[in-house]
Amino acid sequence: MSTIRQQASACRDAAQVVAALGSDAKRALLRDMAAALETRSAAVLAANAEDMREAAAKDVQGAMLDRLRLDAARVAGIADALREVAELPDPVGVVTRRETRPNGLSIERVRIPLGVIAMIYEARPNVTADAAALCLMAGNGVILRGGSEAIHSNSAIAAALKSALEAHGVPAAALTLVEDLRRETMIELLQLSDIVDLAIPRGGEGLIRFVAEHARVPVIKHYKGVCHLYVDRTADPALALNLLIDGKTSRPGVCNALETLLVHRDIADAFLPQAVQALRERGVEWRGDERSRALVPDMHAASDDDYAAEFLDLILAVRVVDDLDAAIAHIHRYGSDHTEIIATRDEAAAQRFVQAIRSAVVMVNASSRFSDGGELGLGAEIGISTTRLHAYGPMGAEALTVERFVVRGEGQVRHSQS
Amino acid sequence: MSTIRQQASACRDAAQVVAALGSDAKRALLRDMAAALETRSAAVLAANAEDMREAAAKDVQGAMLDRLRLDAARVAGIADALREVAELPDPVGVVTRRETRPNGLSIERVRIPLGVIAMIYEARPNVTADAAALCLMAGNGVILRGGSEAIHSNSAIAAALKSALEAHGVPAAALTLVEDLRRETMIELLQLSDIVDLAIPRGGEGLIRFVAEHARVPVIKHYKGVCHLYVDRTADPALALNLLIDGKTSRPGVCNALETLLVHRDIADAFLPQAVQALRERGVEWRGDERSRALVPDMHAASDDDYAAEFLDLILAVRVVDDLDAAIAHIHRYGSDHTEIIATRDEAAAQRFVQAIRSAVVMVNASSRFSDGGELGLGAEIGISTTRLHAYGPMGAEALTVERFVVRGEGQVRHSQS
Structure with a gap:
């Protein structure tokens, strides 16, 4: 089994633990993730300084360099964003419809987590924490594959967040950062259709086209906004x-x-x-x-x-x-x-x-x-979908779940045996 | 432009006409489709006899032969199913949530059609009518790609249904039957990601794997039920x-x-x-x-x-x-x-x-x-999704729409200009 398949498989197993967490446990987890990030702020800033040095050596331009840069205030901002996600309504377990059929069967539509979400993104290290928080709040495991330009920052942020996971009895694999950034590894990740339930690409048009081209797992595209x-x-x-x-x-x-x-x-x-x-x-x-x-x-x-x-x-x-x-x-x-x-x-x-x-x-x-999840009342957003399926427009925590059917009876059968 | 792209493109244009139809117009259309099918019953049965002859010549087995067979009662049953879809609640335009933000913006989530749905299926000719009816009721264009074993039946059924479309001012391309059954044509259809919004494969495991493997458009799989x-x-x-x-x-x-x-x-x-x-x-x-x-x-x-x-x-x-x-x-x-x-x-x-x-x-x-759309209260179903995204389980007309955001203001801006 390849390393990425092993990692994804461990994330899937861990996702079952996340799916079983109650709302309060998830909120406490996210708050502790925020605290862990603040505690390790110095390590995150040191890692970010390394990314900034490498970017400067590669002549990276102004706006991109600014998106990459962290300082103490920005790290605190990332931690605050985690705490905001912790206050969002929990979408998991919500009964969206309820009906009793003429034969007495009770039918409920109930929201459950999607399972394992692969986030493919570029540049801004805050996405590492934002995406992880929303995916976990919605009961999912998350596989994060950020860009090479932010690899040190992303690793330091992920390490801080994972330390909180372990303290809550959630396997660290529930939040998996892919540090092997080879393209063939990303392609393999995007083709693990027996493990990954959804891939969300966020970034430039080239990245999104690449993901759409190679994915065999469902993709919700976050395309350009014209x-x-x-x-x-x-x-x-x-x-x-x-x-x-x-x-x-x-x-x-x-x-x-x-x-x-x-x-x-x-x-x-x-x-x-x-x-x-x-x-x-x-x-x-x-x-x-x-x-x-x-x-x-x-x-x-x-x-x-x-x-x-x-x-x-x-x-x-x-x-x-x-x-x-x-x-x-x-x-x-x-x-x-x-x-x-x-x-x-x-x-x-x-x-x-x-x-x-x-x-x-x-x-x-x-x-x-x-046109933004916060402004339209979703709380945080993981992005703005331009795919006309599942979620269209700003995607919040609810869009990281799906409705399924729960049916309760007293022995009803469709064709009587007598 | 290839033939299949031309056909799909015409379906997309026609889908805009379908999307704009009101509920009563769609219901009248479906009832006229049912009547047209009954009027042309003899032609449908003659076409089906041809499929049956070819199947017999190919030594097709009992159960499959039975699924392929039509008689006057089965054609009447297909017409009745169309009339049942005509009675379903119209999902298009339904406001699922409504909120006024503190800044006075009114936010609505409103269901709109998906656009163009490609149905890929095998054997039973009734799927041609059932799928077309549900897709149209939900305001979509539909591209039907059935199996070679039912091509004459499918063509005759589609011709009957299309005759009703034209009488309602809907371009016939809103219901497009693909009669070029080459695999490379199906692959091209599955890769028209700028035109096709969703592919739904229904049939054996081999067909579904084939579609999942080759599609670049979103796919909702209707896999096996163990x-x-x-x-x-x-x-x-x-x-x-x-x-x-x-x-x-x-x-x-x-x-x-x-x-x-x-x-x-x-x-x-x-x-x-x-x-x-x-x-x-x-x-x-x-x-x-x-x-x-x-x-x-x-x-x-x-x-x-x-x-x-x-x-x-x-x-x-x-x-x-x-x-x-x-x-x-x-x-x-x-x-x-x-x-x-x-x-x-x-x-x-x-x-x-x-x-x-x-x-x-x-x-x-x-x-x-x-575990069936009718039994669980959805009315008709287009299938049972085993894809944990968008629709999971029995899929009715509502699952062929998506929610989007409609925002109304009085000139609100996010950052004041003064």
Whole structure:
């Protein structure tokens, strides 16, 4: 048996212990994980310093280097996040439906853990703790396969968390960090369909494509967010501008940032020049179609690629459209099923937009930046699914469980023996 | 563009029309599909006769030949099944949760169709109509890829159903029957991850393995049912025997039939010889472990393969176990995550069994034959999922939808601009 199969198999066995823990035991475990992380903060920071040195030696760039960096405050923040997960409602054992059949059988739908979840991710070491906490709170075992750039930080964080597991009688394998980062090992992990119940890739498009290509286990993809704001004919211009500024500039590097603005032609004259000015003042570069550039002549031309791009930067694509249907058609063609917004005062237009758009999150007169598990009331999130199956949109602890059937009878049979 | 990609792409476009249909329109459509099938009954029967001739020429066996055969009553039964689906609750548009956040945002979770569902199946032509009806009722497009042995029947049924689609303004591609049955075409279909939202394989183990191996689209597997009955120390022997007879003999060829009996050693003396006699009278062959054979000396020995087998026949594997934990361990080792039963009068043992067994359906003192969408209150079912994700156990129309987020605000932003 290969090492990764042995590790995964041990995680599956340990997951049965986690699945049997009560809510209070899981909450106590997560709080002790938080405490262990704080106790070992110095070791985590030392390991992180090693990752930072290696990254610097490889000429890693600013934003990526910043995502990798830990300091005492960030470690404390990771510990606090663990404590927040410990306060979430426990999804395991929740009875979602209950029915008594005419033959007297009692039927319940009850949430159980998925089993073993493989998290495949890049860069930010906090994912190691966040993902572990959510998976464990939902009663699962977790296999963490982070990126090579954070391997020392991830190992130190995992070691701290595992120390708490053991103290609670949970086998350490319930939280397994894969330290063999060879691609063939990741591929083998993704093909352990008799052991791994779900793989969740989080990271760049290349990573997600790699996982989707090689996996034989179920995958919930966390793809790019090419989020659209459509400013309808009847939109309140000031409201729409606020949504645009918030969506594009408050944190351009995240998946719920806006990437494309669509403007109804009847409001384009009044809205677009003012919007261009406001966003340029905030450092945003615009890329537009012919009609946008007719209104703002010094705007760059947008290519087809620009409309499909997740810029993750202060760049905005814009198009003037004939009507609501043209906006919907643009989103169907270029969208990523993540989050789309309509700004409108016309309730019928809002309804039609909500009905026609099949993205995970669709909003009326609200900022795309609310497309987030915390903001939408899930508590913590393990990511935002763009797979239209099981969980679509922000995924919290509940999305790491599944409903099954529990049936109780008094000896009922389907075909009488007499 | 290949033919199968063109077909799938047309199905996706048509699925948007289906997704926009209201409940009444879908119900009327399904009723007209039923009527069209009855109107064309003669053509369907003629096509089926051709399949039967070809099957006979290939020396196809009795049970398979029977599954393939249609007559006027069976066609009427298929039409009735369509009318039953038309009466099911419409899952699309159902608001499953509603919340207003402290910032005034209204958050709804709303069910939407999955999109395009590819059904891969064998033998029984009624699946063509049943699967199409459930997929359409849930607002989806459906691509049907049946087996070569039923191709004429499937084509005739699909043609009848499609005639009703057109009359309702739904593009015929919403129901696409793949008539090119080459394996490479099926593989291409299973890899259209930009078009197909879900593949559901139903059939023999070989087919399901093939689909799981080649798919790049999400797959919900409908695997074998190695269903266990555990007769606990405190079981009512008469009740347990009824469950055993019903589970093993009422319809041995289906996935919710019992395959293995586990008996607590304290009750084995009293229960097993009597059970052997009762089932032998009904033609059942027993295969047991050493302890069972000590009680019933003329019993065949069970191999490891017997405990893993879905016999689909009048054969039963049996093992005497030391206690509840040993029964659970056996099921963890040999089970297929389908349906497991405990017969007991001990509520604590029942609780522990329900908690430790992670199969899709777990029952206390009821027959495995109730593990069925209709019996569990779902109305029709498209199959019984053994994939612990999205839908686990019997899958009805609701399992062909997914929840997404609809957010309504009055201009809320996450980071104030001032």
